[in-house]
Amino acid sequence: MGVSNKTPEFLKMNPLGKVPVLETPDGPVFESNAIARYVARLKDDNPLFGSSRIEQAHVEQWMDFAATEVDPGVAWYLYPRLGYLPYVSTTEETAISSLKRSLGALNTHLASNTYLVGHAVTLADIVMTCNLYHGIARILTKTFTSDFPHVERYFWTMVNQPNFKKVIGEVKQMVLDDWKRLYSNTKTNFREVAIKGFWDMYDPEGYSLWFCDYKYNDENTVSFVTLNKVGGFLQRMDLCRKYAFGKMLVIGSEPPFKLKGLWLFRGQDVPKFVMDEVYDMELYEWTKVDISDEAQKERVNAMIEDQEPFEGEALLDAKCFK
């Protein structure tokens, strides 16, 4: 995807140039549900299709529901945040309300059913879980999914089945509000409680950490003007409160003051809609934190903790966005 899916060779396999495509000895197959059916049919009388005509129909029903009622909602919500589509707030509202409607129906069904069809996993569960996975691991917050408790129970049961784990690994849904609560409630032993708690709950698949560095520190010659600048920035970030946590440090005991920050964002990039809507963003240099680098991790800890001195300098102030 993004490398070879628009080449003439690929377009011969899928005229839309979309992934996935399965290459079989008899030729290519596109559309993920068609691929799933093909793979399941490699085994004769596969019980994944259900054990009666009506079960087979219900398996198809939920596969279509996943592809046409769940997947588009997730995609229209997630893709603008990944920068694949332009961010339009009314489009996002429509995606969210249609997703809520679909998950509501799914929740009602799962209130009295362990699996979608019958009493064992079918192809419908595999497809549904894959569609939910994109949403739950990458965009939907716990606050969002907790309105659908049966969907949550179903999803976590499915992704913890050994065969699922073998393919998708450990799935995590970091609960941003849990972190914000831990941060706010920790008054003593901050390192042992809050910082340790942060790394225990940090989900590097669903979230990313960023350092930001103000580009025009020379201009920060008046302390209250500098503090107001940060205050205004944090106010404008209000639109991403559900998706972000941030610390902004105002550094130095005398002017010019340096502004440096640490941000936690849902997703692997600084959300496109934040870049588009908050003009302050381009006043900072943004660097993704490499959490495999212990020195960078320690800098994260120091910023969360308002460690003083910070990089050898006093702090004029530290502001938190939560």
Ligand SMILES: N[C@@H](CCC(=O)N[C@@H](CS)C(=O)NCC(=O)O)C(=O)O
């Ligand atoms: N209905 C298709 C949708 C596939 C799809 O939208 N793939 C996206 C990536 S998740 C893609 O390849 N997009 C590239 C494009 O739109 O050109 C399926 O289920 O296979």
